[in-house]
Amino acid sequence: MAQMELAGMPRRLFACTPSRLAAFEDCPRRYRMIYLDRPRPPKGPAWAHASFGVSVHNALRRWWEEPFELRTPARAAQLARLLWVDEGFRDAAHSASWRERAAEMVAGYVTGLDPAAEPRGVERSVAARTEALAFSGRVDRLDERDGELVVVDYKTGRRPLTDADARSSPALALYALAAGRMLRRACRRVELHHLPTGRVAVAEHTEDSIARHVRRAESVAADAVGATEALRAGADPDQAFPPRPGNLCSWCDFRALCSEGQAVGPQRQPWDALGDEPAAADA
Ligand code: SF4
Numbered sequence: 540m541a542q543m544e545l546a547g548m549p550r551r552l553f554a555c556t557p558s559r560l561a562a563f564e565d566c567p568r569r570y571r572m573i574y575l576d577r578p579r580p581p582k583g584p585a586w587a588h589a590s591f592g593v594s595v596h597n598a599l600r601r602w603w604e605e606p607f608e609l610r611t612p613a614r615a616a617q618l619a620r621l622l623w624v625d626e627g628f629r630d631a632a633h634s635a636s637w638r639e640r641a642a643e644m645v646a647g648y649v650t651g652l653d654p655a656a657e658p659r660g661v662e663r664s665v666a667a668r669t670e671a672l673a674f675s676g677r678v679d680r681l682d683e684r685d686g687e688l689v690v691v692d693y694k695t696g697r698r699p700l701t702d703a704d705a706r707s708s709p710a711l712a713l714y715a716l717a718a719g720r721m722l723r724r725a726c727r728r729v730e731l732h733h734l735p736t737g738r739v740a741v742a743e744h745t746e747d748s749i750a751r752h753v754r755r756a757e758s759v760a761a762d763a764v765g766a767t768e769a770l771r772a773g774a775d776p777d778q779a780f781p782p783r784p785g786n787l788c789s790w791c792d793f794r795a796l797c798s799e800g801q802a803v804g805p806q807r808q809p810w811d812a813l814g815d816e817p818a819a820a821d822a
Contacts, residue, residue: 552673553760557710560756563763565787567780572793575767575780582792587627587810591637592695595734596662596679597622598645599693603661603680610654616642627809633816640817644695644734651737658691659683659722667717671757678714681722688726690714697814699738700731706742712752715744 563570572580598619602610619642628634660681667674680691690711694700705711711729719726731740769779788800789807 552668553671553764554673554675555756555760556674556676557713560709560759560763563766564759566783566785566791567763567766568777568782568797569791569793570763571766571770571776571780572796575770580793580796583795584809585626586790586812587629587634587637588696588812590624590626590628591641591813594619594622594624594638594641595645595695596693597624598641599648599679600662602645602649603658607654610649612646612650615649616646619645629808629810633810636817637813647737648732648734656682659688660718663718665714665717665721667713667720669753669757672753672760674713674717674756676710676714676717678718681718683724684728686724687728688715688718688722688724690718690726690729692729692731694731694733695735696733697735697812699736700733700740702740702742705729705731705740706744706748708742709752709756711742712744712749713756716749716753 559570559574562573598615598621601618601622602615605614620638623634623638623641625634625638628637658680660678663678663681665676665678665681678690679693682689682691692708692711692714708729708731711731715726715729718724727744729742729744733740766779770776782797782799784799784803786803788794788797788803789805790812791797791800794800794806
């Protein structure tokens with residue numbers, strides 16, 4: 540049934556995560572295939588870069604769950620090996636070399652941390668409502684520094700990140716809003732921790748900058764709701780949710796089902812986004 544607003548009735552909020560909003564902005568067709576089409580269309584093979592990122596995130600989460608005396612770089616490396624996600628790699632040797640790279644990366648990263656500085660949350664679920672959104676998500680790490688909360692997001696991709704990336708991230712701004720409201724603490728600072736380089740990209744939000752992100756998210760949500768209502772009213776799926784071919788098509792799980800996406804660029808191997816192979820390791 541189409542979403543309606545009746546006088547006196549509470550307005551129905553659009554339940555979403557940052558990934559859901561980003562999926563619609565990136566490509567409406569891809570959004571439809573992920574969130575609306577049922578049965579869900581088959582996805583392509585697993586991506587090695589996604590496995591690498593998940594493994595690193597899991598190791599860092601578990602590291603903070605360790606007792607204080609075990610929060611060492613060696614333990615971080617051990618956790619990366621234990622929690623390794625072995626999907627999407629070329630072969631066992633390729634997987635092993637990237638597993639060692641992950642172990643080295645998390646060990647190097649935690650060397651720069653104070654193991655006694657207990658975060659306020661690790662992979663902490665947060666949620667907030669705005670006039671049009673019921674937003675939820677999970678923050679990689681929520682620090683408390685000098686009485687204020689800081690949103691920390693780990694990044695493992697190849698591209699170095701800038702302060703502009705931190706400032707323009709809708710996810711980080713919405714996390715700051717939600718964390719601040721839930722824990723009743725100021726939360727303005729958001730950080731992208733780029734593990735491959737050790738660089739930290741920082742933004743300090745204001746009420747205005749967060750409000751701008753909320754307005755933008757609400758606008759994306761309104762477009763997604765409008766397209767969904769049109770689809771349910773019988774519109775052509777490709778008109779309601781048009782493809783948006785671009786650079787992301789090479790990494791899209793649904794490229795095999797999308798002629799427009801196939802026309803954009805060559806088929807990628809599942810491990811291509813990792814880049815140069817690290818030094819060989821025993822499989
Ligand atoms: S291949 Fe490209 S255009 Fe097609 S659904 Fe995926 S992102 Fe959209």
